[in-house]
Amino acid sequence: MARYLIINTGGTIGMADGPNGLQPQPGLLRETLETHPRLAAWQNHERLWQEWQPLLDSSDIRPTQWYQLRDQILNSDADAVLVVHGTDTLSHTAAALSFLLSGTGRSVVVTGAMRSLTQANSDGFANLEKALQILEQDRHEVCVAFGGEQNARCLPGSRVSKHTDHSTDDALFTPGWHDADFDQPAGRAEQPPMRPWRPAAIGLITLFPGMPLDGLMSMIERNYRALVLNAYANGNVMNDGDLKRILERAADKSIPVFVRSQVPDGEVKLGHYAASSMMADIGAIACGNMPLEAVLTKLQILACEFDSSDAIVRGFLEPWAREWQGHR
Structure with a gap:
């Protein structure tokens, strides 16, 4: 019992x-x-x-x-x-x-x-x-x-x-999961998050044709801790000089940019298409086929736990709980 x-x-x-x-x-x-x-x-x-x-x-x-x-x-x-x-x-x-x-x-x-x-x-x-x-x-x-x-x-x-x-x-x-993936190790945090909750601003922008960019710029100027872009297909974005300048501004302010696919079962592969090269150029982090809920919650927890952008990025890339498993 x-x-x-x-x-x-x-x-x-x-x-x-x-x-x-x-x-x-x-x-x-x-x-x-x-x-x-x-x-x-x-x-x-x-x-x-x-x-x-x-x-x-x-x-x-x-x-x-x-x-x-x-x-x-x-x-x-x-x-x-x-x-x-x-x-x-x-x-x-x-x-x-x-x-x-x-x-x-x-x-x-x-x-x-x-x-x-x-x-x-x-x-x-x-x-x-x-x-x-x-x-x-x-x-x-x-x-x-x-x-x-x-x-x-x-x-x-x-x-x-x-x-x-x-x-x-x-x-x-x-998305991207097969039950056979349970045979793989789940992964684990090197140190489980132990801080009490403290709010952290994580920005989410879904790209669409003709979208204004002032919302994205506002998040950067207000020093959001991280930005998530819901991009097209494998991480593609429009060839737009203003968008590139805004994302370069995020890099200058040490605000990491994470890219995921709008396609429900999509997988980000930066560099697969030339249309995703801008993301690679500004040092964006590909989210693979991680669900949006996992991307956002992990970033919220990391931003609560760590003060530096580098620590947030390192923690995000570490497999903690099967979030990186599935087709890649």
């Missing part, structure tokens, strides 16, 4: 109908997990509960809560931890925990559902069953249990992205 800590942050899985639609229902998740016949396998283990007050819609989860979860997990003596979370930002939290807990040896599973446990056809039952299976495997990393009745899977926490709404149970996908 194992000892599992269950942290309920909120989300659709534990909601019930209210006067204005679905709303969080404290105690619903615990009552269902401990009494529903389909979840009887959970009764074979000791369960410790921490239910947030108030329960949060995941659109209200911010970096402060990522660090709160980290501290709850590190301060627990449980064998492993289940984090129950809404799906809107589940991929951000799973990525953040993957990085914050890298190298700690903690076993964590994050799950949620597209439909409440009060509904007979809820995908939450299958996801909770899969979560227990993963916990029993004693993986020393952060994983996500998701997919519902037909496709509940174990997914790497740092490579998950949400690609659809409530119309399907299989709302999360892992």
Whole structure:
């Protein structure tokens, strides 16, 4: 028998109908997990509960809560931890925990559902069953249990992205990932991030034809800690002298530029096309096929942990939690 800590942050899985639609229902998740016949396998283990007050819609989860979860997990003596979370930002939290807990040896599973446990056809039952299976495997990393009745899977926490709404149970996908990649070492931070959260400005710009450049320039002049460009295809950008001068200004101010692809399953390969040569010339860092959620959360954590741009870049390039795995 194992000892599992269950942290309920909120989300659709534990909601019930209210006067204005679905709303969080404290105690619903615990009552269902401990009494529903389909979840009887959970009764074979000791369960410790921490239910947030108030329960949060995941659109209200911010970096402060990522660090709160980290501290709850590190301060627990449980064998492993289940984090129950809404799906809107589940991929951000799973990525953040993957990085914050890298190298700690903690076993964590994050799950949620597209439909409440009060509904007979809820995908939450299958996801909770899969979560227990993963916990029993004693993986020393952060994983996500998701997919519902037909496709509940174990997914790497740092490579998950949400690609659809409530119309399907299989709302999360892992660009470039194959389950055989789990056979590779996960990687680890040389020193797990231990600082408390402090806000850091990370800029995100999506390129589009005819876009104005004043927003990008404003981020640079306001000394953002890092910039992420959602570029075309393999990291291509428009041949624009003003854009190049602005990015050179970022380099002069030691603001690193990270390039990812707008294509959902795309992979940045600077130099593959001449249209990406500008990025190589200004020393931009290619993000490979890392999901946007992982790029942003890792940069936020690195900017919190380190004061220098060089340390941010070094940390970003180090494989901490499978974020660099998949087709490259």
